Amino acid sequence: MKISRIETFLVPPRWLFCRVETDEGLIGWGEPVVEGRAEVVRSAVEVLSEYLIGEDPLRIEQHWQVLTKGGFYRGGPVLSSAVAGLDQALWDIAGQAYGAPVHALLGGPVRDRVRVYSWVGGDDPNEIAEAVAAQVEAGMTAVKMNASGQLSAIPTAAEVANVVRRVAAAREVLGDGRDVAIDFHGRATAAGVRRILPEIAPFHPLFVEEPLLPEQAHLLHDVVTASPVPVATGERLFGRAEFLTPLQAGVAVLQPDLSHAGGISEVRRIGAMAEPYGAVLAPHCPLGPIALAASLQIAFSTPNFLIQEQSIGMHYHDGGAELLDYVVDPEPFRFVNGHIRRPEAPGLGITVDEAAVRAAAREGHAWRNPVWRHDDGSFAEW
Structure with missing residues (x-):
């Protein structure tokens, strides 16, 4: 079997x-993207595809080594995201070829269901209670919210x-039986976050x-030393080496993104590397159905997994398509009491609606993240 065509x-x-x-005739799908720089990653996929065409798709590790190390200049979000999407697609093909879900190829499942959380915004405190109540009503047991909008270097x-x-x-x-995670989005300084964390600790964030x-x-x-709250990081880290310093610092939760950090192949290694440090995995995934499906395969096969992010209904989708618009059957993403049941279909466990994808691609997008400024006109972290 050989790879005959790669499209984006x-x-x-x-x-x-x-x-x-x-x-x-086997087809694998992946999601290689850097939010706000999708067109750049698309070009990187096209360049990397020159190597893959004509190769055996089942030699996944060999291809990962060449794609990540075959160039003199390595790493970074664009290249690692391009590799991530291609890696997802190769695992999808392998699962179909062997007639098994990816988690079976990774050693088999270690759990029957995976806990997920939903996003509830947080920039506007007046909307928090209503948004959280809606998720509770939907059966979710955990939510995540922004800590704030923009922050001063030394918070007032x-x-x-x-x-x-x-x-x-x-x-x-x-109440006390559900969880809330707090996202600072890199908006705080070290001094600022040390000031804030003791104040929110009584509310026991996840x-x-x-x-x-x-x-x-x-x-x-x-x-970490000053924080009474577990610290998480990793959505903007792209390989094992970059996670070493956070682990040595005592970070409790690693958040590699399956579409940024080298795909299934690398994230499973990041999870294994975290085990000796007592850290757990909570993959970052404010993305589409393929990234979520890949994340779930890791979640079901990783012993030190905590919880999975997912983007159904997320505000970034306002005015655009939704995650479920691109799959034939939404059942693999159905939540039951805040959890997703283990998928057993071969590969990534979903069927991408190719007709819907091709139709949507005719529209395309040019999404860019906002640029924030402080009151004095200086740049502020978004």
């Missing part, structure tokens, strides 16, 4: 899909109080995500 599809609301076809008393009010509003609706920017990993140890 830029589809709303902000995603990029790739389709890998073989000469024996009012900014700290606003964060506390947001978290308190969520906790009041959730974790605080990206309290610092990824380039400030050398400061994580001080934040």
